[in-house]
Amino acid sequence: MSLSRRTLLRAAGTAGLALSPLAAGGQVLRAGPADPTAPWAAAPAAASHPDPRIRALAWAVLAPNPHNRQPWIAELPGAAPDTVVLRCDLDRRLPVTDPFDRQITIGLGAFAELARLAAAEEGRAVQVIAFPEGEPAPRLDARPVAMLRFGPPGSAAPDPLFRHAAARRSTKRPFDNSRPVAPETLAALGAAVGAPVRFDATIAPDRVARIRDIAWRAWLTEANTAAAHLESVDLMRFGRAGVAASPDGISIWGPGIEEGIAAGQITRESMLPGRPGFQVMVDRYTPMLANTPAYVWLTTAANGRAEHLAAGRDWLRVNLAATGLGLGLHPVSQALQEYPEMRGPVAEMQDAIAPDGARMQMLGRLGYAGPVPPTPRWPVESRIRAT
Numbered sequence: 001m002s003l004s005r006r007t008l009l010r011a012a013g014t015a016g017l018a019l020s021p022l023a024a025g026g027q028v029l030r031a032g033p034a035d036p037t038a039p040w041a042a043a044p045a046a047a048s049h050p051d052p053r054i055r056a057l058a059w060a061v062l063a064p065n066p067h068n069r070q071p072w073i074a075e076l077p078g079a080a081p082d083t084v085v086l087r088c089d090l091d092r093r094l095p096v097t098d099p100f101d102r103q104i105t106i107g108l109g110a111f112a113e114l115a116r117l118a119a120a121e122e123g124r125a126v127q128v129i130a131f132p133e134g135e136p137a138p139r140l141d142a143r144p145v146a147m148l149r150f151g152p153p154g155s156a157a158p159d160p161l162f163r164h165a166a167a168r169r170s171t172k173r174p175f176d177n178s179r180p181v182a183p184e185t186l187a188a189l190g191a192a193v194g195a196p197v198r199f200d201a202t203i204a205p206d207r208v209a210r211i212r213d214i215a216w217r218a219w220l221t222e223a224n225t226a227a228a229h230l231e232s233v234d235l236m237r238f239g240r241a242g243v244a245a246s247p248d249g250i251s252i253w254g255p256g257i258e259e260g261i262a263a264g265q266i267t268r269e270s271m272l273p274g275r276p277g278f279q280v281m282v283d284r285y286t287p288m289l290a291n292t293p294a295y296v297w298l299t300t301a302a303n304g305r306a307e308h309l310a311a312g313r314d315w316l317r318v319n320l321a322a323t324g325l326g327l328g329l330h331p332v333s334q335a336l337q338e339y340p341e342m343r344g345p346v347a348e349m350q351d352a353i354a355p356d357g358a359r360m361q362m363l364g365r366l367g368y369a370g371p372v373p374p375t376p377r378w379p380v381e382s383r384i385r386a387t
């Protein structure tokens with residue numbers, strides 16, 4: 001076990017002593033993940049917690065993040081009760097598909113923005129100071145990703161986007177292709193984004209078809225690149241018990257799946273190329289990527305850590321705005337990734353969506369779909385370290 005994981009677990013064990021446990025209506029929430037989606041109910045229930053940082057962090061753990069790795073560690077310095085020091089849990093990165101930790105940093109940006117919005121909801125400003133001890137490169141290190149400084153009551157006004165935090169999802173579903181996305185809708189999503197991040201989107205059929213084609217070929221490239229695919233397979237959690245034991249990664253659970261797991265048909269090995277589980281995965285993603293009426297993407301002029309963090313903050317905002325408009329948004333990141341096998345699709349995608357050379361940070365499918373259940377999360381207590 002690595003040092004950071006050990007330290008974190010120790011901190012998780014003491015968090016219940018150092019911090020008052022989250023309580024709602026007399027019910028004390030346990031650190032143990034009995035229901036893997038319990039943190040979605042715990043976030044509003046945390047409103048009664050005495051520490052405004054914990055109230056905000058209970059929401060922040062619901063942020064979108066790559067492969068649901070939940071790479072966040074929130075340090076609560078005893079000497080600075082208005083501060084959260086946000087670090088990356090370096091064991092939770094994706095070294096094959098995200099070799100420079102760009103996407104992991106985007107997820108941490110989404111976390112910081114959700115914390116900020118949750119605090120604003122109760123009237124507190126949160127200043128997000130990016131990489132206060134410098135920008136690590138080429139990979140992240142133990143230095144803080146951000147410092148969150150909480151202001152007093154009355155220092156901020158609520159942001160209407162926060163209303164959609166509980167309903168926000170990454171919508172991994174085919175969209176209804178008979179329901180077009182209106183141009184005004186795209187403009188409303190773009191309004192959620194600000195410098196240094198640029199928002200673009202398209203509903204033009206030719207352009208949508210071109211992006212869809214590249215995105216699908218990139219997806220197949222990833223599935224057929226052994227190291228990249230294995231990185232995903234290693235993170236699969238099978239069945240309710242497996243998901244409850246590790247409520248992160250790629251959750252393979254739900255009606256119809258539990259039976260296959262119990263029968264030994266759905267296993268880690270079955271997900272390897274040429275095996276039945278692999279084909280099930282291809283069959284699931286084929287209609288998903290095919291049924292896409294619109295795409296949105298975020299770019300930045302520079303490609304430093306501050307831009308990655310800013311892109312994550314704005315992706316969360318676009319995701320919330322889409323939720324508020326009844327739309328589903330689903331990141332499709334393969335053709336933006338920096339490992340060698342992806343060079344061809346990356347060049348094609350660059351030409352299709354950012355021919356001016358801007359750095360592609362996020363690409364998402366956009367459209368209308370039915371409701372999607374929440375994804376699992378580790379409880380907030382397990383991600384907090386009292387220092």
Ligand SMILES: Cc1cc2nc3c(=O)[nH]c(=O)nc-3n(C[C@H](O)[C@H](O)[C@H](O)COP(=O)(O)O)c2cc1C
Pocket residue numbers: 062063064065066067068103104106107110168169170171172330331332333334374375
């Ligand atoms: C930087 C980043 C990249 C992502 N890339 C993909 C992707 O390529 N395919 C995908 O299905 N989901 C992708 N996601 C979505 C995550 O899988 C999702 O946020 C996570 O599983 C948690 O689910 P939720 O967003 O519904 O809460 C990405 C998310 C982020 C922040």
